[in-house]
Amino acid sequence: MSAIKGQWVQIHRILLDIGERAPSVPEDTKNVPLELRIRGFLIEEKAEVGEMVTVETASGRRVHGKLEFVEPTHEHNFGDNIPELSEAGIELTRWLTGGDRDAE
Amino acid sequence: MQNRSYESVMARRKEIMKASVGVDYDKYELEGIAFDYEALMRDTSYPIEEIRKIQSETGVGDTPLIELKNITRLVRTISEPGKGARIFLKDEATNPSGSFKDRRASVSVARAKELGYKGVIAATSGNYGAAVASQSMKRALKCIVVQECYDSKGKGQPEILEKARACEAYGAEVAQLTVGPELFYYFLLLLEETGFFNASLYTPYAIAGIESLGYEIVEQSNRMIGMNPDYVLATHAGGGNLTGTARGLRKAGAKETQVVGVSVDLSGLHMASNRDFNRKSFTTGHTGFGIPFAVLPDRSDVPRNAARALRYMDRYLLVTQGEVFYVTEMLARLEGLQRGPAGNTSLTAAIALARELPEDKTIVVQETEYTGAGKLPSAQLTFAKENGIEIVRGDPLALDAPGKTISIPENHSQIAYKEVNMTDLRRSYIKQLIRREITLIESDYEYLSEELKTDVAKVKELVKEVSANVDSEN
Numbered sequence: 001m002s003a004i005k006g007q008w009v010q011i012h013r014i015l016l017d018i019g020e021r022a023p024s025v026p027e028d029t030k031n032v033p034l035e036l037r038i039r040g041f042l043i044e045e046k047a048e049v050g051e052m053v054t055v056e057t058a059s060g061r062r063v064h065g066k067l068e069f070v071e072p073t074h075e076h077n078f079g080d081n082i083p084e085l086s087e088a089g090i091e092l093t094r095w096l097t098g099g100d101r102d103a104e
Numbered sequence: 105m106q107n108r109s110y111e112s113v114m115a116r117r118k119e120i121m122k123a124s125v126g127v128d129y130d131k132y133e134l135e136g137i138a139f140d141y142e143a144l145m146r147d148t149s150y151p152i153e154e155i156r157k158i159q160s161e162t163g164v165g166d167t168p169l170i171e172l173k174n175i176t177r178l179v180r181t182i183s184e185p186g187k188g189a190r191i192f193l194k195d196e197a198t199n200p201s202g203s204f205k206d207r208r209a210s211v212s213v214a215r216a217k218e219l220g221y222k223g224v225i226a227a228t229s230g231n232y233g234a235a236v237a238s239q240s241m242k243r244a245l246k247c248i249v250v251q252e253c254y255d256s257k258g259k260g261q262p263e264i265l266e267k268a269r270a271c272e273a274y275g276a277e278v279a280q281l282t283v284g285p286e287l288f289y290y291f292l293l294l295l296e297e298t299g300f301f302n303a304s305l306y307t308p309y310a311i312a313g314i315e316s317l318g319y320e321i322v323e324q325s326n327r328m329i330g331m332n333p334d335y336v337l338a339t340h341a342g343g344g345n346l347t348g349t350a351r352g353l354r355k356a357g358a359k360e361t362q363v364v365g366v367s368v369d370l371s372g373l374h375m376a377s378n379r380d381f382n383r384k385s386f387t388t389g390h391t392g393f394g395i396p397f398a399v400l401p402d403r404s405d406v407p408r409n410a411a412r413a414l415r416y417m418d419r420y421l422l423v424t425q426g427e428v429f430y431v432t433e434m435l436a437r438l439e440g441l442q443r444g445p446a447g448n449t450s451l452t453a454a455i456a457l458a459r460e461l462p463e464d465k466t467i468v469v470q471e472t473e474y475t476g477a478g479k480l481p482s483a484q485l486t487f488a489k490e491n492g493i494e495i496v497r498g499d500p501l502a503l504d505a506p507g508k509t510i511s512i513p514e515n516h517s518q519i520a521y522k523e524v525n526m527t528d529l530r531r532s533y534i535k536q537l538i539r540r541e542i543t544l545i546e547s548d549y550e551y552l553s554e555e556l557k558t559d560v561a562k563v564k565e566l567v568k569e570v571s572a573n574v575d576s577e578n
Contacts, residue, residue: 015289015290016286021284021286022110024285024376025284025285025376026376028377028379029376029378032282034282035258035281035282037254037258037279037281038278057277058272058275059223059298060246061277074268076262076265076477076483077262079480079482079485079486079487080482080489082485082495085430085485088433088497088513089433089436089437092438096437096438
């Protein structure tokens, strides 16, 4: 996938490699690098995913990194139906709307 | 160009901080371990009237206080006769970016503007990011938010992803990091590179911004029921929410009101662990921040943390993730208020507490937060399942296991709290000092008495006891 100048992209870079991490972090964290992801507008004329590029961020900074996504989207959502939760919900509604003698 | 290695950036920490906060913390240092907290708060912030004026300029504060009559009625169906306190909720989600964090951000950002900074930076994975972004734009400043967001597989916590989206929507730059406390290293690099203001959550301005919340509670409570509330419950993480609210309550004259901190119990999960990161459904308001920040407040990103929870906390209660999800459902279903789960942490404890208290007592839950994609119980529970967490229906007291099982109560009678022993917390605070081999001088005991909200004689007794235990450990 390629991107052209001015396109909104996400870059990735390693900030601290394994071996450079803070002494205080637990083992499982020490065994992986500290990574950065940042989004901005591509400065280069054209670039392929995986190439080193520069972006201009929303605050106007220029940041270098490996091109990871072109026009990244927000994919978090409302989640699936959770039976345990919807069951609890309907019980509460029934209580409120007359399923229980105590309700007015 | 300056050296960018971890060690050399951390070594420059003090000078970077000084240039970026606009507070000369050294001025407030006293002999021994003490510093003049009240002088720091007085000199470097604003009086409450000024805070309220600053906040009204950007539409922050004056949020409604709502009586949760249906929830109170439900609580009374399982309380002993004459019990079941009235519960009121401060609907902080109605702030511009959807949480009480706007109060904190508003004063920080106004200060940054006043001091002539071109932009602000905040290190936060929480609602504070959106708050700083929103307030920055209102004051025409640039904004960068640094988040701890992904695990090493690049999998992002849905709630943090949502906050990144919100920050971007306001026009902020969002730097997203993988798990690790070295986020602070990158944060320092950014402060140095940009010369922006450090909109830390823990400066005097940030804490003073929350005082208006406590102040409003007293005013509204007197208007609605003709008296101060008996209890105010605040979700506790870094300590700012509780500290600022309690200071506001006192400033408004509510000296008898009990201030109760509440956190989600995540014991057993390591906060800096890449593996544990996506095994939790709450990214803040939990014991992973609540306990360390209570017992060592100065672990924050400023030399002296203005959030000092143990100075104000009367009780500290813990609830489980499943209970908070259940109560989030309850708030929507019974009160018509769909709000984010993390903001309902203290409401969960309020329900359990109300059951024990007489009917004429009042409890104010001092926050709500916005909800939406990533921030709904269904989004968090879907993510939990994907990360191997088991979701069950049953008594959380028996079944809850952070990182393994989330238990949704079978009914409201299973909502309970675990009480943290305040003396144990005070002991832990002292242990932090003793471990650093600090020799206490006489004036330190006065300071510790304020820090720990207990008398000097008790402090001396605790110091003696903890020293003996630490010695025997060595």
